[in-house]
Amino acid sequence: MRKPINRISFYVYLFLSTLFLTTACSSDDSDTDNVMGDWIRQSEFAGVTRSGAVGFAIGDKAYVGTGYDGKNRLKDFWQYDPSKSAWIRIAEFPGVARSAAVSFSANGKGYVGTGYNGETYLKDFWEYDPEANTWTQIADFPGSARYGALALSINENGYVGAGYDGNYQKDFWQYNPSTGAWTEKVGLGGAKRFNGFAFSLNGKGYIGGGQNNGLYEDDFLEYDPIADSWTRLKALNSTDREDEAYPTPRGSAVPFTINGKAYLCVGTNGATLSEVWQYDASGDSWTAMNAFEGYAREGAVGFAIGNYGFVTTGAYGSTRFDDLWQFDPTMDNE
Template sequence: MKNPFKNMRFWAVAAFVLSLCVFSSCDSDNDDEVLLGEWQKSSDFAGVARSSAVSFVIDGKGYVGTGHDGSKRLKDFWVFNPENGDWKRLPDLPGPARSGAVGFSANGKGYIGTGYDGNGYLKDFYEFDPNAGEGNGEWVQIEDFPATARYGAIAMSLANKGYVGAGFDGNYLKDFWQYDPATATWTEQVSLKGAKRLNGFAFTVNGKGYVGGGQNNSVYQTDLLEFDPATGEWSNKKGLEEADRAGEEFPVSRMYGTAFTINNNAYLVGGTAGGTSALADVWKYDPLSDTWTQLNVFKGGLRVGAVGFGIGESGYVGLGNSGSFYADDFWKLNPTLIVEK
């Protein structure tokens, strides 16, 4: 089977060229521009550098694991405490090592499943209880994801339930499923509106879920979808294209972008917009006005396949790769500070 996570070796040169503009301001007219969003170096990830890992948050702590280090898949699992910056290793994820999996938290527990193990696509799923195992947490295998095995899916948490959908199983997908921890059951939901997609981004704000980006048949998707768990229905927000947002600023559509939520806004960082290009741009999305605002660039540089999560008033982004370079750093975003560009 062809490896779907084969490194894009030519990214390294293109990333360097792009970084000259990202960090030196290619437009001299914008030298005095000020933008929101201050990035500060956080505590480095304690495991090996990797990309295409998964993350979720439980009780104000970030959980990170799995991924690909450039040569092999991984199954180690870690917790980050933002109060003191400590990383602690927890029991490894059971089952095969993997990359391109999904993770979500629901009802005080974390969940990881699907992905690619280097030989085939996966559909197994595992539940992590942080309060079991004498404080180190404990894994239990739950019912497999009921649809086809896949990688590059999207996942989100809403109202103490988890949602998983889309991705690639040999074909592009748009199905959508709910997992209810209270009954330990999967239930099929209404499929995503519009196109199928691989490696899209997803986030939740104010009790609703949002999905955008990704690729379908080599085309980058520009739509932005909103899911209401109360009705089980999808609706379209304005897309990431000039036809929908004339006169507005908005991010280019992408895959492998990193999305997270702080308070009532979502944030989108990095990814790739096609070809050999990686991105370091940062955008804030306000769902009430359906508008995007550009923030200061990500100080960690050009990055695809990173993980991100919001805790309290801050966002955290780390790991990922740019070409053959794999990262193990983490960065903290204060979205309200104004910083001169």
């Protein structure tokens, strides 16, 4: 014989079920709040999955290569044409295979150097000519051999600094493509770091994040190339930015710039992140954008072409990726 249902238990069950459904619906409604930024998956990267690769954009095309696939360092290189949503393999990087290198574009050329080959830190540097599809070795980076450095370009000059060479670094160097010369500039006006983020806006450079002796740095710095000087902006903490939104300090994040604004995507603060933030230099302010819609990751590659940003490759733990996502900051997430 079946045991009869206890009437009190039934009503308790009914109440809890209704409460759960109501709560779930409320959560779904809150998720529809308008947050700017729309992510669309595009043609996936044609090389093997990897993290710690480099990427740069020249004109209306992007270039991605090197990195680590979990077993081997890599030296293949690929061009992405968003107008055709197509990847083609280009001339192989001629230096030793590596990961955690740096790259920048300046004066119509791409530049790749430093990094780690699995045994030693590196300081060689190479120039890529997209018209000839050729690589040429240029003068070595004059600082110490290192990996996890940061790089950016301002007014057709490249800048490389910080990183790890057995110790954490904060030096800063300019490369002039017209003369082929490296010049040491005043070192970072904040902490030493590796795996920080760097971008340029309106003729100035911006640097933040990364790790120093196991800590994620929260300082945020502006570099003036004319004065060769650093200004400390409000740090990424509640003390400096009380009642303001701001990204948590992080390493291995992806920056790119679109139409006078910078965007900081993914990375790690001990946990792998999907967050996306917009930075407005005119007000030194941050705005949360729609989160990255691929898997959370660190050590990815980011670049911007026209009005769109792109994120590809990267890792979540031991899992590495080859998906490509396009970001439109002007669209909402509905």
